[in-house]
Amino acid sequence: MxxxxxxxxxxxxxxxxxxxxxxxxxxxxxxxxxxLLVDTDAIARALTLPGGAAMPAIAEAFGPGALTTEGALDREQMRRLAFNDAGAKRRLEAILHPLIGLEAQRQAAAAGHRPVxxxxxxxxxxxxxxxxxxxxxxxxxxxxxxxxxxxxxxxxxxxxxxxxxxxxxxxxxxxxxxxxxxxxxxxxxxxxxxxxxxxxxxxxxxxxxxx
CATH class of the missing domain: 3.40.50.300 (P-loop containing nucleotide triphosphate hydrolases)
Structure with a gap:
């Protein structure tokens, strides 16, 4: 209803x-x-864990220095890089945002009649x-x-x-x-x-x- x-x-x-x-x-x-909560930060974290869907493109764009030894995004290293290089931030967003949007849409589809x-x-x-x-x-x-x-x-x-x-x-x-x-x-x-x-x-x- x-x-x-x-x-x-x-x-x-x-x-x-x-x-x-x-x-x-x-x-x-x-x-x-x-x-129903769709948390785009949580989605971004999942995408950048070891084996996450965004990691191959991130490794190609930023090299091994952007990864932890486990193969996740090194968030502290990336935070420092993005602070000093606006272009790096844009490149990361260009990788993550489309993937976040797709996963957000998938999660929202489960809401039924609830507001999302x-x-x-x-x-x-x-x-x-x-x-x-x-x-x-x-x-x-x-x-x-x-x-x-x-x-x-x-x-x-x-x-x-x-x-x-x-x-x-x-x-x-x-x-x-x-x-x-x-x-x-x-x-x-x-x-x-x-x-x-x-x-x-x-x-x-x-x-x-x-x-």
Whole structure:
């Protein structure tokens, strides 16, 4: 049965936010309300594991220095290369993005009548992804908060976090494409989940049965 009050029914939500914004927490809250989550970052990681579908093309494009000893993409090495060479970043994206799109489409086909949430870190930068979704939800917070959160992750420090933040879309650019913004700064998990539920109710009605 289609969701009430939405013509056409809302079937595709784009979720985005900067590193450390809390986007993954919001994604899981949406799953709890009944969404099918398609996580493009998770897809990219799977594609770049040993034996992943993207690895032959990555090895050809970047050489053995871009691979770990196990044959996966050396993400730290690639992060440094992309920061210093915009062309390298574009070459990597040209390999990954078509494969990510195909796998995202395959996963979304399993949604049935449930809305699909496409978790896309680069949604702001991608006109292709914006054309595929009906609504865009942006998770926002201050850059200082982003950097502090990311610096707590293993293998990261604040300087590395700020370098990544500087390469991503600006907060204002993300907010400009949003149909709704959740400001995830100085609020607890309960309050964050309540904001997610309010957006879901406005866009999709009540939670899906059994969610």
């Amino acid at each position: 289609d969701r009430p009050g939405l013509t056409p029914p809302l079937r595709a939500i784009g979720l985005t936010g900067g590193i450390g914004s809390g986007k993954s927490t919001v994604a899981q809250a949406l799953v709890g309300l009944g969404a 949430v496409f978790d896309v870190p680069l949604l702001t930068e991608s006109s292709h992804w914006r054309a595929r979704v009906q609504r865009v939800l942006v998770v926002d917070c201050r850059e200082d908060t982003q950097a502090a959160r990311v610096a707590q992750r293993p293998g990261w420090d604040e300087a590395a976090a700020r370098r990544v933040i500087s390469q991503q879309a600006t907060r204002s650019a993300r907010r400009a494409i949003a149909d709704a913004v959740i400001f995830n700064d100085d609020i607890g998990l309960v309050a964050l989940q309540a904001e997610v539920a309010a957006v879901w109710t406005a866009w999709c009605g009540s939670a899906a049965p059994g969610a």
